Amino acid sequence: MTAWQLHIHIQILLSLGRSPIVGFSFRKSELTNVHAMPKNCLVGQVTEQDLADTYNPPFKSCVEDGGASGIMCSYNRVNGVPTCADHNLLSKTARGDWSFNGYITSDCDAVAIIHDVQGYAKAPEDAVADVLKAGMDVNCGGYIQTHGVSAYQQGKITGEDIDRALRNLFAIRMRLGLFNGNPKYNRYGNIRADQVCKKEHQDLALQAAQDGIVLLKNDAGALPLSKSKVSSVAVIGPNGNNASLLLGNYFGPPCISVTPFQALQGYVKDATFVQGCNAAVCNVSNIGEAVHAASSADYVVLFMGLDQNQEREEVDRLELGLPGMQESLVNKVADAAKKPVILVLLCGGPVDVTFAKNNPKIGAIVWAGYPGQAGGIAIA
Incomplete structure (x- = not known):
């Protein structure tokens, strides 16, 4: 049912010339004292079978059947790994198994908490490296802008990591026609506020x-x-x-x-x-x-x-x-x-x-x- 509803929603957005995005967020954890736990620190423990049978299918359908062109990774961790730093999830599963052809963004500040809150990364530059090498393309927030240069200077990310992210980001903009000349001649270029x-x-x-x-x-x-x-x-x-x-x-x-x-x-x-x-x-x-x-x-x-x-x-x-x-x-x-x-x-x-x-x-x-x-x- 979830997959069907998302599929319909994505098709509507595509018909409007939009770039629909879906969000990865798996939350299955022990509920003892969960009310006292910051939600961005939740660690979901999920078996590979449960991922394949229960959690992944709605997202897989969004990509394979719905044509989603954007994925958002969330704050929480799954089996100890932050979703935005999970190479198996973003690159192997989404881009590899599902042939996802779009961009991957973080939820806002989901990169920052990998070091600042969760302590998963030892340094801010490590958090930047973790997410870019996992397959994320852009982060909502200023963390990569703040720490990306030093991550590159320290050799934790390469020029190819940056180029790969840029290719994914600009490919979407090209598919949306954002470089096709004067914006007012695009599909929605003449929509005025009074409409x-x-x-x-x-x-x-x-x-x-x-x-x-x-x-x-x-x-x-x-x-x-x-x-x-x-x-x-x-x-x-x-x-x-x-x-x-x-x-x-x-x-x-x-x-x-x-x-x-x-x-x-x-x-x-x-x-x-x-x-x-x-x-x-x-x-x-x-x-x-x-x-x-x-x-x-x-x-x-x-x-x-x-x-x-x-x-x-x-x-x-x-x-x-x-x-x-x-x-x-x-x-x-x-x-x-x-x-x-x-x-x-x-x-x-x-x-x-x-x-x-x-x-x-x-x-x-x-x-x-x-x-x-x-x-x-x-x-x-």
Whole structure:
């Protein structure tokens, strides 16, 4: 399934004239005290058979079937070797066995940690030599720029190591047509900033948000709500009126900014919003106000979940439950509501909502992820 999904994604990027990249990251380790371990120090212990049968196939499919032209090696080590310094992985397997014809980059600062954090290399110059000789072509960060000259002067890397990396890098740029004269005559050379928010693009954002929503529970046809039968609605929860939360991480300026509460106001005139918690962390709550709003409305929609303080790059969670007092807020609001409530989860990673599944006063559960600029409209 992973291989199939990645294959489709790569084909879409290729159709747009892009250079798709996949990332090598194998993480299979003992979980004892893993919460106290820096994630860039993880050492996965994986047998050759497990690599061949379980871990490699999705990446192999990306290269052989999907035509990926870029590979990114990650921070962690596999069987003691940093992935960016693993000649067997990058050169023998990817370039040799899979006939990979592209460039290999590190994740950002993945070269630096080989010496500075992991202690795998004895000196910065050794780290530079390890990755270049393993088959990596470029590093995200300034480590090779800082230590590459001294590595060459000390004889730890050769001119051929450098030339090989440059050949791989410039070959990709040539294949992309970046040297074919004036850039404005290239495929995307005439795209202006004012074209980004064209109606067709905003329609696509809405469709993507709608298609990404998953209905996890719908007892007794709790959803969809009938516009003609809903005279009042209480929107409750820290994620109900936050437009930036819908965008998740790594996003550009949105063309529109509509929260779920604002979108629901377009359908129900008597709509009330109560945050209930200070934020997704929910360590300060106003459950009393939320309970009052729930008891006064015909319907209640709860917007709970996570935000970038719980999950993003460099941030991991130690548990799968909803943060802070969110579960308590949901249960007390459900008890006070006139009808079974609707629970909408805005989050990227998994959350354990078994309590909501088993609660008959929670009629429906919807997972919406971080649905983007049109997410509020899509949910409504």
